[in-house]
Amino acid sequence: MLLCFFLTCISFIFFLRSLLLKPLPSWAGEMRFLSHWLGKELSFLPIYKVIKNSFCTYISSIPSNISFKKKHLSKVENVEESDAMSVLDLPELALECILESLPPDALCNMAGVCRSLRERCISDHLWEKHMKRKWGKVIGQAAYREWQWHLASRAGAGNLKQNNQRSLIRLFSFGWSLSWIRSKVHDKNTPRNSIPVDSIMAWYLALETGKFWFPAQVYNRENGHVGFMLSCYDAELCYDPRSDTFQARYPPHGRRAIALENGVEWERLRAPPIDTPPHNLHVSDCLNELFPGDHIEIQWRKNKDFPYGWWYGVVGHLETCDGNNIHCRCHYSDTVVLEFNQYNPGSRWRLASINRKEHREEGNEIDGFYGGIRKLRFDEEILMWKQLWPTDILE
Known part of the structure; x- marks a missing residue:
């Protein structure tokens, strides 16, 4: 047995x-x-x-974690099937070329796929191209400073809020778990998938969604009002993605309140060509090189409570000159004649004279005040003014 x-x-x-x-x-x-x-x-x-x-x-000798049930085998098969090539398996250069060809909305979608793609899709060098392509014409140094100030103000408000929260933590830590309170504070203030606030992507999206007002200049303000023809004024702008236009907010003029204008198109906007605030006199650095026929912009304001606007004109000849370029000696004179040919020959706005050597701000309360001058050196600037030329001569 x-x-x-x-x-x-x-x-x-x-x-x-x-x-x-x-x-x-x-x-x-x-x-x-x-x-x-x-x-x-x-x-x-x-x-x-x-x-x-x-x-x-x-x-x-049999491993305790081995399971040979049918459903486990199906998981193994799924893993084998997932070994197929994905976009992350591409060479780095090929993946970079793909991401560079994506439009902004596709980059935003790709950033939500996984952490690796997110780090690539939010990088500044990708968004610099989109920023320059769409916003380069209207974004200048003034807008950049405004964005930096916006970030600094948000950071300051965040630090103040964090200090208040720390005070609350110290106050309530006697009756509550300190670790529980801290976890609630961090969960609320630091979202896991937030875009870095100082990134170009964040700036682009703030502009695109109309959440950020930025300084720029508008040609022929207030829907081409006759009193502002062939002028360019500073304003704060906000983009409307639904209509692909802008809302302009002009600073107050004297006792007038802030003026608003809707439906401002891209063609009427530009980044400020020089870094001079609208209430400051521009220091002219081109007076000695002005010749008859040169295209210029000059600051003008109705009175000293108003901000300056930039008005288009050309350098003309003195009354003693017959306009013959061979015998012309106007550029040797201390007096520079400015012509605003959009006005009738008899209009008081047609001609203005400035002193080449001592020019600062000239004018009076009746004719207004002429400020600094900048010479137009690029054909694109001159062509833009000519495209805005009024159909009828102004009085």
């Missing part, structure tokens, strides 16, 4: 060892329980210790 049982157990052990060369069935993981059952049922046999040691040695 004992010998028969011993032979049966030995044969069973060799059978189990032969299974190492084949995939284990689903019941292999349950064989661990067999040793426990044998320990209870066969503990009375002397040969039990030998069989137990051999059997338990084999069972312990």
Whole structure:
């Protein structure tokens, strides 16, 4: 009886060892329980210790985390199928070329795919091109300073809010868990997937969504009002993505309130060509090189409570000159004649004269005040003014 049982157990052990060369069935993981059952049922046999040691040695060699159920095999198959090439497997240069060709909305979508793509899609060098392509014409140094001030003010408000929260933490830490309060504060103020506020992407989206007002200049303000023809005035602008136009907010003129204008098109906007605030006199650095026929812009304001606007004109000849370029000596004179040919020849706005050597601000309360002059050196600037030329001569 004992010998028969011993032979049966030995044969069973060799059978189990032969299974190492084949995939284990689903019941292999349950064989661990067999040793426990044998320990209870066969503990009375002397040969039990030998069989137990051999059997338990084999069972312990089976990893405890192996599961050969069908659903586990399906997971393995899914992993193998996921080994197909993804966009992140592309060479770095190829992936960079793909991202550079994407429009802004596609870059935003790609940034939400995974962390690796997000780090690439929010990089400044990608958004610099989009910023320059769409906003380069209207964004200048003044707008950049305004954005930096906006970031600084937000940071200051955030620091103040954080200090207040720290005070609350110290106040309530006696009755609440300090770690719980801190976790609530950090979860609220530091979103996991937020865009860096000082990135070009954040600036682009602030402009695109109309959340950021920026300084620029508007040609022919107030929908081309006759009193502002061939002029360019400073304003604060806000983009309207629905109509692809802008809302302009002009600074107050004297006792007048802030003037608003809607539907300002891209063609009427420009970045300020020089870094001079609208209430400051521009220091003219081109007076000695002005010749008849040169195209200029000059500051003008109705009175000293008004901001300056830039008005287009050309340098004319003196009354004593016949206009012959060969015999012309106007550029040697201290007097420079400015012509505003959009007005009738008899209009008091047609001509103005300034002193080449001592020019600062000239004028009076009736004719207004002429300020600094800048010479137009690029054909694009001159062409823009000519495109705005009124259909009728002004009075």
